[in-house]
Amino acid sequence: MSNRRIVPIGPYHPLQEEPEFFKLIVEGETVVDLEINLGYNHRGHEFVSPELTYDQIPFLVERICGICSNSHPLACVLAVEDCAGIKPPPRADYIRSIVHELERIHSHLLWVGLAGHFIGYNTVWMWAWRYREHVLELFEMITGNRNHYAMNKPGGVRRDIKAEQIPQILAVMDVVDQKVMMLTKAVLDDPVIRSRLEGVGVLTREQAIAYSVTGPTARPSGVDIDVRRDDPHCAYDKIPWSVIVFNEGDVLAKTKARMLEMCESTRIIRGCLKDLPDGPIETRVDEIPPGEGIGRTEAPRGEVFHYIRSDGTNRPLRHKVRAPSFMNIASNVVAVKGGSIADAALTLAAVDPCYCCTERMVAFEDGRVKLTGKDLLRLSWQKTERLRGRF
Amino acid sequence: MREAEAKLLQLIPTAEVYEHNARRLYIRIPRERITEAAKLLHRECGMRLAICTGIDTREGFEVLYHFSEDSTGIMYTLKVLAPKDDPRLESQAPWFPAADWIEREMHELLGIEFPGHPNLIPLLTSDTDWDKGKFPLRRDYERRNEAHEQ
Numbered sequence: 001m002s003n004r005r006i007v008p009i010g011p012y013h014p015l016q017e018e019p020e021f022f023k024l025i026v027e028g029e030t031v032v033d034l035e036i037n038l039g040y041n042h043r044g045h046e047f048v049s050p051e052l053t054y055d056q057i058p059f060l061v062e063r064i065c066g067i068c069s070n071s072h073p074l075a076c077v078l079a080v081e082d083c084a085g086i087k088p089p090p091r092a093d094y095i096r097s098i099v100h101e102l103e104r105i106h107s108h109l110l111w112v113g114l115a116g117h118f119i120g121y122n123t124v125w126m127w128a129w130r131y132r133e134h135v136l137e138l139f140e141m142i143t144g145n146r147n148h149y150a151m152n153k154p155g156g157v158r159r160d161i162k163a164e165q166i167p168q169i170l171a172v173m174d175v176v177d178q179k180v181m182m183l184t185k186a187v188l189d190d191p192v193i194r195s196r197l198e199g200v201g202v203l204t205r206e207q208a209i210a211y212s213v214t215g216p217t218a219r220p221s222g223v224d225i226d227v228r229r230d231d232p233h234c235a236y237d238k239i240p241w242s243v244i245v246f247n248e249g250d251v252l253a254k255t256k257a258r259m260l261e262m263c264e265s266t267r268i269i270r271g272c273l274k275d276l277p278d279g280p281i282e283t284r285v286d287e288i289p290p291g292e293g294i295g296r297t298e299a300p301r302g303e304v305f306h307y308i309r310s311d312g313t314n315r316p317l318r319h320k321v322r323a324p325s326f327m328n329i330a331s332n333v334v335a336v337k338g339g340s341i342a343d344a345a346l347t348l349a350a351v352d353p354c355y356c357c358t359e360r361m362v363a364f365e366d367g368r369v370k371l372t373g374k375d376l377l378r379l380s381w382q383k384t385e386r387l388r389g390r391f
Numbered sequence: 392m393r394e395a396e397a398k399l400l401q402l403i404p405t406a407e408v409y410e411h412n413a414r415r416l417y418i419r420i421p422r423e424r425i426t427e428a429a430k431l432l433h434r435e436c437g438m439r440l441a442i443c444t445g446i447d448t449r450e451g452f453e454v455l456y457h458f459s460e461d462s463t464g465i466m467y468t469l470k471v472l473a474p475k476d477d478p479r480l481e482s483q484a485p486w487f488p489a490a491d492w493i494e495r496e497m498h499e500l501l502g503i504e505f506p507g508h509p510n511l512i513p514l515l516t517s518d519t520d521w522d523k524g525k526f527p528l529r530r531d532y533e534r535r536n537e538a539h540e541q
Contacts, residue, residue, distance in 0.1 A: 085412075209439070212441070322442035
């Protein structure tokens with residue numbers, strides 16, 4: 001008689017901030033199979049996008065994800081530019097790269113924190129998120145917002161990086177470098193963390209290729225791909241940096257890859273700031289000719305892919321969006337098999353499934369609303385201005 | 392001519408190649424040959440399936456298989472057309488797990504059939520309160536829903 005049991009994780013589970021349903025099929029302590037159910041968060045972006053103009057679409061795709069909120073608009077405007085043959089000015093290319101790498105740092109720090117939280121190491125979580133805060137404040141200084149930066153538009157970027165902001169960005173990069181090295185050493189030196197990560201959730205090279213996974217899910221499995229290097233865009237072919245590849249394929253390799261990628265990101269940001277060319281930050285875009293365009297960029301989780309088909313009007317005929325998690329989550333089916341049930345949550349989280357970290361609050365005092373939405377907006381603006389004054 | 396392009400033209404001489412720019416190639420092939428072409432690009436040329444795009448056009452459902460050659464950074468997009476009165480395409484999922492989810496997605500959002508798919512159940516839409524006969528990415532989909540506006 002079969003000894004199989006089902007352990008559900010989700011759709012709403014304290015370990016997952018976003019609704020997904022994993023049905024673990026277990027025999028004793030061992031996971032023998034996994035079923036994944038999606039669609040709780042399906043919002044129909046591909047359906048809405050053809051009703052918007054090319055100027056509006058970056059704002060829509062930005063809201064696909066709160067963490068990758070620069071990757072989607074960037075890939076989208078790259079697709080539009082590919083379709084129309086537009087070349088943004090060099091300064092815009094460099095600014096795009098800087099914001100994109102800042103996003104990678106904050107996203108990887110967030111993942112490291114969550115991974116620590118999943119294995120019961122809340123110290124790692126609090127450390128990582130504390131240093132992430134500096135990066136978010138940089139975002140607020142440059143773009144005016146902690147998430148949803150609205151930096152990209154077809155033909156360039158919306159905001160410039162001012163000369164007086166550069167020393168502040170460099171100062172934060174020093175902090176990030178130092179703290180990431182500290183965290184990396186702490187994680188690698190700790191025998192408990194090592195034993196929780198080493199050999200867990202292995203995705204072999206063959207499996208990674210068969211599932212066509214991307215980004216920090218593929219590279220730790222020995223698949224040497226990175227869209228930033230392979231399909232150069234923005235300023236990535238003008239700055240020296242390297243792609244981090246490991247061969248083990250376990251969660252430890254994924255952790256190391258993300259840690260070292262953060263150091264590469266600070267290297268790219270320093271290089272971009274050093275060579276930042278002068279000149280305009282946008283080119284004039286008159287019309288998008290009929291045709292099709294593909295834009296892709298390396299988000300923190302892997303390749304973001306956007307396809308646009310234009311019929312010559314100011315709206316696309318079809319807009320296809322593929323986030324990296326679409327390919328990466330599917331590979332969980334093989335990564336989690338044969339592992340212990342206690343490692344399952346960590347293995348499932350190791351592909352860094354993406355969720356939105358938007359928060360809302362209402363403060364009550366004596367039964368009355370103390371702060372309205374407008375008050376909160378005012379407080380938020382005041383904080384941005386204070387940051388800009390301080391920096 | 393690029394190596395993969397030459398191999399593909401050798402396999403399917405009738406393929407029409409359109410070069411949008413140096414790194415974006417679009418290749419139209421007959422729909423019966425899609426499995427051979429996909430196997431050639433993935434197994435022999437070592438390409439990765441980025442994703443597929445299904446589009447409802449006047450001529451039929453156009454399905455684009457975007458393959459990425461990571462050693463050169465070139466996107467090879469295979470284009471096939473499935474007529475509206477017979478929207479069927481051979482499934483790639485049995486030999487290529489990367490195609491599994493996207494075929495399920497195209498099946499539920501566009502109504503394209505993929506014979507041979509091991510598990511062609513809806514991926515994104517609800518199991519309980521979604522009308523299975525409605526395909527939101529089709530041109531004739533009723534965009535306004537009176538029930539929601541009341």
